[in-house]
Amino acid sequence: MRREELGSLAMFLAVADERSFTRAAAKLGISQSALSHSMRRLEARLGLRLLTRTTRSVAPTEAGERLIETLRPALDEIDLKLASLTELRERPAGTVRVTASRHAVRTVLWPVVDRLLAAHPDINIEVNVENGLTDIVAERFDAGIRLGERLEKDMIAVRVGPMLRLAAIGAPSYFAEHGMPGTPDDLGQHRCINMRWVSSGGLYAWEFDKDGRALNVKVDGQLVFNDSDFIIEAAVAGHGIGFVMADHVPQQLADGTLLRVLEDWCEPFDGYYLYYPSRRQPSPAFSLVLEALRYRD
Secondary structure, X not given: OOOOHHHHHHHHHHHHHHOOHHHHHHHHOOOHHHHHHHHHHHHXXXXXXXXXXXXXXXXXXXXXXXXXXXXXXXXXHHHHHHXXXXXXXXXXXXXXXXXEOHHHXXXXXXXXXXXXXXXXXXXXXXXXXXXOOOOOOOOOOOXXXXXXXXXXXXXXEEEOOOOEOEEEEEOHHHHHHHOOOOOHHHHHHOOEEEEEOOOXXXXXXXXXXXXXXXXXXXXXXXXXXXXXXXXXXXXXXXXXXXXXEHHHOHHHHHHOXXXXXXXXXXXXXXXXXXXXXXXXXXXXXXXXHHHHHOOXX
8 A cells, every 4th residue: 555545544444534535625624625535445445445425414325334443443553653752752742632521621631631731731631511421432532530439441440539428418598498308209399409410311319328228210300401510509599409510509508599408418429530542552642641630638
């Protein structure tokens, strides 16, 4: 194979990933016509149709899928080798892509990224805020940050945050009218603000724990959100009891805007971990981010 065809193969992979010549061309920084010409030339050279084109989308053919299976690990290996060359530089360089929930970004990732950027101007960090579970291998992220209990298998996991606690919260006006629950079972008599999981689509069963006794409670109410910020806003407005991370509402609890109930049923649990594929050799830039995030008691 001629060396100039390596570029065409990388372009083909970009088109297959983006499922669009327009998006792939923008990603590669070339014109759409140049990209189309390169794909036609590659298909002619191989004597195979690699892409099925329609007016709305582009998809790999069977031959294209088989080529992708060969290309992806090979090009990933080349990327890693190129990234490792930055060890010869005085300063680490490269892009690190991380996916994490909104709460993890706010409390764990962003404080570290904020400090790193000024000290390491050659490092770029892309953050994908996603509350659902993400396949970091398929989506080509370097790492993800999730709670310890939700880690994927076959991953290296590094603790990056302290123990966490949940908090059942409501407005003083709500409790003045409806009273306070004494146990999680009492929540059945209250209006509660539900959370829907983005990944599964199911409603979150509130998890309580006291003296080694675990209790999951399905609650009812008029409101369902998939974002904690709106649960808090609804609770402040008096629409019912919400269930969120305790470190998400310290100010509201301190100033009395929200009151906390069932605190003795909300014991600390394992916090956030950064996870990444065990078979992948971390780049110098990623190793720097990893060490900066590593939690130290």
